[in-house]
Amino acid sequence: MTAVDTAPPTAAPDDAAARLAAARSGLRVDRRRRRVRTSVVTSVLAVVAVALVVTALMLGDFPLAFRQVVDVLTGGGDDIARLVVVEFRGPRLVLAVLVGVALGVSGALFQSVLANPLASPDIIGVSQGASAAAVAALLLGGLTGLALSASALAGGLAVGLFLYAVAWRGGLAGHRFVLSGIGVAYACASVIGYVLTRSDVQEAQAALLWMTGSVAQADWPLVRLLGSTLAVLLPLVALVARPLQVLLLGDQQARALGLRPELVRAVVLGLGIALACAATAAAGPVAFVAFTAAPVARRLVGDGGLALVPSALVGLVLVLGADVVAQHVLPADMGVPVGVVTGAIGGPYLIWLMATLRARPA
Amino acid sequence: MTLTTDKTADATTEHASAETIHALAAGLEGERHEPVRLAAHGLHLAYDKRTVVHGVDLEVPPGAVTVIVGANGCGKSTLLRGLGRILKPAGGHVELDGRDIARQRPRDVARLLGLLPQQPLAPEGITVADLVARGRHPHQGAFRRHGAGDAEAVAQALALTDTHELAGRRVEELSGGQRQRVWVAMMLAQDPRIMLLDEPTTYLDIAHQVDVLDLLTELNRTRGTTVVMVLHELALAARYADHLVVMHEGRLFRAGPPAEVLDADCVREAFGLEARVVPDPVTGSPLVVPVGRHQRRA
Numbered sequence: 001m002t003a004v005d006t007a008p009p010t011a012a013p014d015d016a017a018a019r020l021a022a023a024r025s026g027l028r029v030d031r032r033r034r035r036v037r038t039s040v041v042t043s044v045l046a047v048v049a050v051a052l053v054v055t056a057l058m059l060g061d062f063p064l065a066f067r068q069v070v071d072v073l074t075g076g077g078d079d080i081a082r083l084v085v086v087e088f089r090g091p092r093l094v095l096a097v098l099v100g101v102a103l104g105v106s107g108a109l110f111q112s113v114l115a116n117p118l119a120s121p122d123i124i125g126v127s128q129g130a131s132a133a134a135v136a137a138l139l140l141g142g143l144t145g146l147a148l149s150a151s152a153l154a155g156g157l158a159v160g161l162f163l164y165a166v167a168w169r170g171g172l173a174g175h176r177f178v179l180s181g182i183g184v185a186y187a188c189a190s191v192i193g194y195v196l197t198r199s200d201v202q203e204a205q206a207a208l209l210w211m212t213g214s215v216a217q218a219d220w221p222l223v224r225l226l227g228s229t230l231a232v233l234l235p236l237v238a239l240v241a242r243p244l245q246v247l248l249l250g251d252q253q254a255r256a257l258g259l260r261p262e263l264v265r266a267v268v269l270g271l272g273i274a275l276a277c278a279a280t281a282a283a284g285p286v287a288f289v290a291f292t293a294a295p296v297a298r299r300l301v302g303d304g305g306l307a308l309v310p311s312a313l314v315g316l317v318l319v320l321g322a323d324v325v326a327q328h329v330l331p332a333d334m335g336v337p338v339g340v341v342t343g344a345i346g347g348p349y350l351i352w353l354m355a356t357l358r359a360r361p362a
Numbered sequence: 363m364t365l366t367t368d369k370t371a372d373a374t375t376e377h378a379s380a381e382t383i384h385a386l387a388a389g390l391e392g393e394r395h396e397p398v399r400l401a402a403h404g405l406h407l408a409y410d411k412r413t414v415v416h417g418v419d420l421e422v423p424p425g426a427v428t429v430i431v432g433a434n435g436c437g438k439s440t441l442l443r444g445l446g447r448i449l450k451p452a453g454g455h456v457e458l459d460g461r462d463i464a465r466q467r468p469r470d471v472a473r474l475l476g477l478l479p480q481q482p483l484a485p486e487g488i489t490v491a492d493l494v495a496r497g498r499h500p501h502q503g504a505f506r507r508h509g510a511g512d513a514e515a516v517a518q519a520l521a522l523t524d525t526h527e528l529a530g531r532r533v534e535e536l537s538g539g540q541r542q543r544v545w546v547a548m549m550l551a552q553d554p555r556i557m558l559l560d561e562p563t564t565y566l567d568i569a570h571q572v573d574v575l576d577l578l579t580e581l582n583r584t585r586g587t588t589v590v591m592v593l594h595e596l597a598l599a600a601r602y603a604d605h606l607v608v609m610h611e612g613r614l615f616r617a618g619p620p621a622e623v624l625d626a627d628c629v630r631e632a633f634g635l636e637a638r639v640v641p642d643p644v645t646g647s648p649l650v651v652p653v654g655r656h657q658r659r660a
Contacts, residue, residue: 016385019521026529027517030491033530246499250483252448257552258472258500304488304532 034303038310041300045313049097052320056093057085059328091218096320096338098226099215099286100293102279104315105237107290108297108308109272112248113265114174117353120291121156121276124181127285128188129159130277134284135192135207139199146225148210149281156277159184160269171251172265213286213339215323226282233278237271241306244268248304286339288346289318295353318342383577386522387584395555395586397424398474400445404454407437407444413452414440416612422556422605427582427589429599432609433633438592439480439560441609445590446477446558458556472500476554480561482545484533490544491529494519497551512551519550522577538565546574550581557581559591563598571595575602596650600624601642608632624648 057069062084071077072085107120121127133155137143143151163184167177192211196204243264247254251261276290297310322341330336400422407415415437422428422445430438443449445456447463456463463471476497484493497519498512520526523543533541542565549557557578563571579602581587593599599606600620608615608623610632616623629637629650642649 015379015382016521019382019386019526020517023517023520023526023529024513026520026526027491027513030489030530034489034492242499242502246496248483248485249493249496250479252443252477252479253482255448255468256446256472256475256477256479257497258467258469260468298487302487303492304485305492 037303038301038305038307041297041310042313045297045300045310045317049313049316049320052317052324053093053097056096056320056324057089059324060084060089062088091220091223092215092323093320094223095215095218095226095283096323097316098223098230099279099283100289100316100319101312102226102230102233102275102315103286103289103319104293104297104311104313105234105308106272106275106279107292107315108294108306108311109237109244109268109275110290111294112244112306113268113272114177115248116174116178117295119174119178119181120294121272121280122285122287122290123185124163124178125159125184125188126156126181126273126276127280127290128185128192130156130280131211131285132188132191132195133158134281135195135211138207138210139195139203149222149225152281153277156280157273159188160273160277164266164269171262209337210284211339212337213284213342214337215283215319216337218283222282226278229278230275233271233275236267237275237308240264240267240271241308245306248306284337284339286319286322287343288349289315289342292346292349293318318345380576380580383522383580384584386518387577387580395425395588397586397588398459398555399424399457400475400556400588400590401457402441402445402454403457405441405444405451405456406453407440407449408452409440414612415444417454418614420445420607420614420617422588422590424588425582425586426604427579427602428591428605428607429603430590430592430607430609431594431596431599431632432615436609436632437612438609442477442558442560442590442592443479446475447471448477448479469500472552472554474554475556475558476549476552477558478545478549478560478562480564484541486534488533489529490520490525490531490533490536490547491516493533493544494525494547494551497548497553500552515553516551519547522550523547524573539567539570542566543570543574546577554587556588556590559589561592561594563593563595571598578602596624596629597642600647600649601645620647624650 054066054069058064058066064081064084068077068081069085072081077085110119110121110124111117118124130152134148134152137148137151141151159181163177163181164172166180167173169176196207199207243259246257246259247261247264249257254261254264279286293315294307294311297307297314301307301310319338319342322345323338326336326338326341402418402420405415405418405420406413418441420441430441432438440449444451447456450464458466458471458475495512495516498515501512517526520529523546525540525543525547528536528540528544533544536544542562546559546562549559559578562574562578566574575598578589578591582589603620605617606620606623607617608628615632616628624639625648626637626639629635629639636653638651638653639648640651641647
């Protein structure tokens with residue numbers, strides 16, 4: 001009301017007041033509606049995630065009852081149940097969760113900053129670069145464990161830097177970044193093919209398993225490593241979320257609103273690459289999770305925002321759900337890695353995305 | 363203060379009266395603006411290697427409305443982008459408040475200077491309220507959230523631009539005219555002392571064109587906001603400009619009060635058009651009447 005009280009005394013203040021009141025209530029209603037929808041989506045995803053976690057801990061060669069799992073999780077339970085949950089199933093479960101979160105957020109960052117649904121680390125060669133480096137390290141260098149993860153990290157980062165250099169022309173051209181990335185992905189695939197055909201079948205089999213993306217090899221040190229990496233990266237993501245939201249308005253608007261678009265873009269892409277590489281280094285390139293998570297989350301939230309938390313949750317649900325399916329739904333002797341299942345979901349998803357893509361209004 | 367719902371249907375098309383706009387503009391948060399100086403010195407602007415603006419010297423009169431006109435491709439939009447530091451100078455520099463704009467913090471500049479590009483982008487699915495609120499970005503810190511002052515500035519921006527009934531709508535569902543007014547609202551929410559606008563009346567019907575220009579004039583008169591805009595429509599340019607800048611082939615061709623600048627010679631040389639310039643029957647400002655090839659009176 002203070003705004004209107006200073007207005008000159010004509011008939012107009014009434015109209016001005018009515019307009020302001022309408023604007024204020026419109027803003028409130030819109031804010032509340034968006035907030036409610038985001039919290040509903042986030043809560044539903046969180047409930048699904050918790051249900052999956054409990055299910056994953058119950059199932060296996062030594063089945064546990066719901067009660068037993070809950071007891072262990074709340075700090076109680078008998079020794080056998082504790083052993084099964086903490087030592088046997090825990091690492092694999094937590095790795096799946098962390099990989100899902102990292103890939104979901106990474107995909108959301110890439111797709112929003114490059115304004116392209118195809119811009120995802122598993123499409124534009126970052127994951128493939130990590131794979132090629134890891135496979136070469138495994139088969140040519142005989143590296144395993146952390147050294148293998150480190151090579152994967154280096155491979156993915158190298159691809160990211162290369163793409164940045166190629167796509168830079170006084171500014172980053174998003175489409176050039178994406179298209180060059182698809183080329184790099186193929187080049188990496190051919191490196192992988194070459195190394196594999198030169199290797200002994202047994203070793204190639206191990207490399208192949210890694211390349212499909214698997215969380216079966218998880219142990220606590222690996223989980224701790226990925227966990228602490230994410231503990232550094234995710235708070236940084238939260239810091240760039242606001243500038244990134246302004247960058248979605250385009251470079252001109254972003255600059256007019258006081259942003260340095262190139263700086264924000266470089267930081268966001270750096271974080272996206274680091275997250276994708278960390279996940280790939282730990283579990284191999286789990287296909288299509290980074291690619292699918294953010295668009296699904298955004299459709300659920302539907303307000304044109306970044307939807308980072310929902311994207312992380314969708315990624316989590318995808319990887320964990322796919323791992324549960326791979327372990328317990330498919331025949332037990334198959335030992336299918338999680339990447340096979342996510343890949344089987346991702347292909348049809350891409351087709352669905354293209355078929356239902358809304359035409360952009362002029 | 364009760365809001366009647368039966369009015370809401372018409373309200374989006376119902377234009378605010380001059381008094382209403384005045385009441386709203388006078389009630390805007392904050393003080394009357396101290397005018398800020400903006401000037402280009404020997405400004406060269408280029409895309410890649412192609413130079414579009416060749417050494418322009420321009421003092422934007424503080425607290426006035428400046429309109430830039432010129433033929434297609436004469437560099438007027440480019441000049442505006444250069445003034446708004448969207449485009450880095452290939453030579454020369456732009457001064458804001460007496461200091462090189464390129465050496466100032468982007469956020470500080472954004473509090474003084476706003477720019478509405480010709481074709482701004484809206485993320486898919488974004489609502490009007492959300493979009494306009496992003497105009498507040500330069501006033502918010504990395505950790506400071508959207509506060510009550512921000513919400514009030516957004517509400518005033520919506521009320522001033524006739525978009526107060528559209529807050530919850532998705533931007534992509536709006537008509538071209540509504541969308542344009544939403545973009546103007548976003549810049550009002552930014553609340554800069556200098557507003558640069560690249561053809562703010564595109565997509566608008568004649569009534570809404572006049573509305574937007576009246577609104578900018580009102581902000582200029584009541585708050586001292588400096589306005590610099592590119593316009594195509596010469597009649598409107600001459601009517602609303604305090605200071606008219608005519609660009610021709612990347613150079614400043616003429617500048618001054620419209621009545622002194624706009625004559626038949628100027629139109630012939632800058633636009634390659636035969637025209638008569640007569641006094642506007644409403645305001646007395648110069649009115650350019652084109653002489654077509656086929657419509658000459660015998």
